[in-house]
Amino acid sequence: MLYTSAEFIIFAAVLLAVYHxxxxxxxxxxxxxxxxxxxxxxxxxxxxxxxxxxxxxxxxxxxxxxxxxxxxxxxxxxxxxxxxxxxxxxxxxxxxxxxxxxxxxxxxxxxxxxxxxxxxxxxxxxxxxxxxxxxxxxxxxxxxxxxxxxxxxxxxxxxxxxxxxxxxxxxxxxxxxxxxxxxxxxxxxxxxxxxxxxxxxxxxxVGADALSWAFLRIAWGYFKKLVLADRVAVAVNALAGDADAYRGAYALAAVVLYSIRIYADFTGGIDITIGLSEALGVKLRENFIRPYFSKSIAEYWRRWHISLGEWFREYLFYPLSIAGPVGKASKWVKKHVGAGAAKRFPVYVATVIVWFVTGIWHGAAWNFIAWGMANCVVILISQELSPLYEKFHAKTGIGEGGAWGAFMIVRTYFLMSMIRMFDVYADVGKTFSAVGSIFTTFNYGVFFDGSMLTLGLTGADYALLAVGCAVIFAVSVLGGKKSLRERTSGRYALRVSLSCLLAVATLVFGAYGIGYDASQFIYNQF
Amino acid sequence: MEKKKRIRTAAIIIAAILVSLCLLDIATRLCVPKYMSGALDGAFIAEYYDEKLPHDVLFVGDCEVFSNISPVALWREYGITSFVRGSAQQLIWQSYYLLEEMLAHETPKAVVFNVLSLKYNEPQKEAYNRIALDGMKLSRYKLAAVEASMLQGQRDADTGEVVNESFLSYVFPLLRYHSRWSSLTSDDVKYMYGRDKVTHNGYYMRVDANGVSPDELPAVRPLDDYTFGSTATEYLDKMVTLCESHGVELILMKAPSLVPHWYDEYEAQVEAYASAHGLRYINVLAAANDIGIDYETDTFDRGMHMNLSGAEKVTSYVGGILSDEFGIPDRRGDEEYASVWAEKEKFYDDMIAAQQKELAELGHLVHFGAVG
Known part of the structure; x- marks a missing residue:
């Protein structure tokens, strides 16, 4: 019973009616x-x-x-x-x-x-x-x-x-x-x-406020999943299906398109989950805080799949970093390497293990382990380089806002999106080769000669994706300082109207039915 | 103040829901295929609902009825009022439910069923299901036809892809056709609230000829099994019972066509069935020579479907049997019928003239469903 199936929608509707x-x-x-x-x-x-x-x-x-x-x-x-x-x-x-x-x-x-x-x-x-x-x-x-x-x-x-x-x-x-x-x-x-x-x-x-918010959240989730994620999946699958042919600019397209897909898919699914749960009177925790606005990978992981990160911190990272054998090993490192290394040792050991487990939690395959370790390496390097960054900021007077902040956001987005390619190509060698080709194969003319229209998406599909992404961006910006829930609190009519608008848009523009594979949420496979 | 605010909120919510429903209705009307240019087949079935007067004969079946029987020719020669309810590769259970729907509204003297579809025991193609069923008004007959027709994990005979059709999408066609939003044409806007007539009481007219000599036909491929399937036979039984319960004469017919090949083994089974159930079986295929069918001039697609010339020969032959053997009345003297059928005759003649004009100008037909 997929969330996107008619059976589920009927199941949820009947459940809500009986439940209340x-x-x-x-x-x-x-x-x-x-x-x-x-x-x-x-x-x-x-x-x-x-x-x-x-x-x-x-x-x-x-x-x-x-x-x-x-x-x-x-x-x-x-x-x-x-x-x-x-x-x-x-x-x-x-x-x-x-x-x-x-x-x-x-x-x-x-x-x-x-x-x-x-x-x-x-x-x-x-x-x-x-x-x-x-x-x-x-x-x-x-x-x-x-x-x-x-x-x-x-x-x-x-x-x-x-x-x-x-x-x-x-x-x-x-x-x-x-x-x-x-x-x-x-x-x-x-x-x-x-x-x-x-x-x-x-x-x-469940009062009117919670219910109207729940329906808006559900409608928003379906919009993201069906209009954006499942539409862009067609092109992502085409690109991933022939990594040897689709190199350079195509690999860059895969990086960007998959970032749209996974964001819309995962956050859309969580919106439906949280909304449905709220309609049942059960509040679940938020799992995302505008992750693509992160300025570093570490920050990204505090904003993306928050509940997983917290679980690993609480039940794996902290116990590991204070575990007896790790403490003993630290003492050995202190004696033979130095106090600085010994101080870092427990954190490093715990970080490496946590990312290994995070990788394999996502899937029993080497590409997921490589994905986890890539995250780990970037986080540790960035941690090691943080004194240098601080010196740079102190010396140049450049803060983390403005243009530099925007650069950090873009940099983090591309870095994370490239690391995610381990998931797309499902093969470590292919991922390195494809991502590497972005910098070595200069075929960027394909963005302008109609080649992107051979990936299963029409010009209208790309236009729709652009509009959808713009809407997501606008919603993210709007929800930055004050949550949308607060902003729309008590405005039931607005919420219901937006829910209706999203439902109509999803029914018309959604990628579902014959010709599209009814796809499960990506994270359901993990 | 609080009460006023609540009323205002409730009013906005109701308005939002109503506006959404209106938008969905508009989107549905916009997105469903109109079949007004290119392939026209999908527009045939719905034309029955425009009929003002009842009919004495109803024809049901696949393309072998809609291209071979001309109700206007039948009217002109015998004064018989009739309607053809057929669509491309219309399966027997679709014919059955269409017939059941028609018999709920009128009681003709006879029903003629073309037997070609007996060879199909399972749903074949989603596209043909849509052509047959989308035009039906929502009713228990339509729902039953959908239930019987949907491909559920079977491979589409055209694309080879495994298809799982959704029942709901027949009730809410937007669920099936929404993806047409990016390929809408001016026709989709023009025909949102009404479509032109494309058939003549269900008869699909073509005046052009693209014949075939029997020597040119490919060798007949033997089959592993010629036996009609149990589902097909079951629906034929149901058709017999249905006609009996309405006091309507059921007649079986095989139209003349060289493609697809009509096997002797099929013929034997139909003859045996007709004999066992006391049904008249009109085999026009066997009588083709006697009634002057020339496959080199009387078909428009190399032996599959009759053109106007062929269809009028078939109609004349079948009409003679209906009139002589079944006593189907001549209604030409009835003013009410005469005036309604005069309009149909005019439309018929105008279309013949239009097709002949295009044929003369271009050497082939482009409109009238010829290209699509």
Missing amino acids: TLPRVCKPYLLLLSSVIFFASYAWYNLPFLIFTVLVTYAGGIAVAKVYERGEGEISSGEFDRETKKEMRRRVKRRAKLVMALTVTADIAVLAVLKYYNFALHNANALLHFTKNESDLFITLALPLGISFYTFMCVGYVVDVFRKKYSAERNILKVALFAAYFPQLVQGPFSRYDETGAQLWSPSD
Whole structure:
């Protein structure tokens, strides 16, 4: 049931109608039921994997909480001195950590087997040549919908319980709804249990303000996905499909067109998700803050797929950078290399691992790992060069605003867009070759001789893309200082009118139906 | 003040929704193909709704009815009132639902079904589905025809691509034709709210000749299986029942054409079916020589479809049977009919003159659906 299918639109409309007529106490059950239906509509046979993750996560959370409770009970049951209490608490924490680690391992194991087994097997076989028919050993199941999202959210939940951020949930249905909540399954955003758990079980009333905003957001999301992303996908696929032929200017066109596609696709999908969720009385976190206005890659990653970045920072980067073995290694570096290197060492190790995992989270393939490492290298270099930048700014008096700021934005946009080519060409060698050709193959006349019209897009399509991008740009600028939500607060008529206008524009100008492949959101494949 | 503001907001919201619906209606009217120049086939089916008087004979089937039977010629020679409801490669279930729709509005004396489409047991092409179904008014007959016709994961016989048609797009055609926004022509604006007539009670006229000698035809390709499919036969059964329930005589017909080849095995099955169900079967293909059909002068596309000359010969032959064997009345004495059919005759004669003029000037036809 694709977001862009008639089935989904009918499903969502019926759900909203029924949902808002039900008493509050029934709403979570309807949400859970519809989430299961939505999940099963992709591949019902994957339901056991979701159920397994829910059971493990629920049981793990309870077990961690029980370890703490029992430990606290023991400590408070006798009269121990301070040191003994401290030691007992350490023992309790070690036990809780073990339970948490086992739970996380079990959760991740499902993801690892289903998503990474084939990749690992292929690479192991390439090294060890243990079988000639490796495809016979492949798992051919379709991946469970949203497994990369719900697994990480469940891991976050168990880790948070271990960290005592909140108590373990005693109602398994609440954990199930948290994991399976269908708007989030398509492409996130990641949410934390303390953010959405309570809301899901006790959704807030949806007033006219929220509802009008939700519909505007949904309409805006569909506009971006169907009018822009799926239209430009035709040309991107043509360019990526023959990387050897489409070099130089064509590769540059691929860079720009894919940046439009992924932005419109991902932000459009998130708009639909957040809007739909808001219409159900559940507020999800924002996942983007005008990312193409970033002045550095590090800033870009604080504005793009924010929930993923935060998840990695909280559950991987920080634990790694303070992990015991990393601390020991730092001491070794301090002794043998120097204090400066030792200071950087934990951050570097954690950064490299985080970007490796970020890469492979996006897909079990080397191109994604290369994509992650490219981000990592650029971020680390930029970090190393930051004192130089500061000196440059101090010496020249040039600040980060004005023309220099614009240059930084354009530079970051192109850098990020080029790194993203690993995703487009899905092959490391081809990506280097194609991106390299931008600087070595001077065939830029193709932008003016009609060659771009051979990529499956007409002049009218390009004009429509230009108008769509201009609208997105204008909306981004308008939402810069004060959010559009605030700007339009209380102006229901304006919101409804804009929603109608967007709906009509999408129905007329959308790239859907026969002749177009109904495409899933890009991030749903990650 | 607050109340005033609320009323104003509600009014704007209602207005916005109404304006959107109007815009969608305009966009739909603008984007749906008009079939007024180039290929005209898609305009045939809807012309039935303009009919003012009922008919004594209804013809249903594929291109072999719309190019071979001329209701105006039938009127002129026998005074029989008729309408042809056929479209390109119209499948039997489409003919069935079109017939069911017509029988809900009138009760003719006879229905003539051309049997060529019995050879198709599955939907073939999305384009032909559209040509047959887009012109139908929204009704339960249309919905049933859509349900029976949609390609669902089958390969399109023309493009070879796997096609999944959407039911909704037949109800809301904008969902299918919206992508025409970038290729609209002046016709799309001109015919937004009404189209010209292109047929003569469903008959598609062509006066030009592009004949073929039977010796020039390619060798007949043997088939693995000649048996009509179960779905096709099931709809023929339904057609028999439908006609019986309305007290209408069902007649089977095979029009004369050299392409596609009509196999003896097909013929035997139709004969057996007609005999088993007590139906009259008019095989004009077999009678072609006797009625003077000359494939070198009487077709406009090398043996597939009759031109005006061929169609009038076929019509005369079929009309004789309808009149003699089925007693279909001559309505030429009825003033109401005479005045309506006089208009049709004028349109018919004018078009013959126009086509002949163009043919004389250019040596071939360009308009009238000849190029498209």
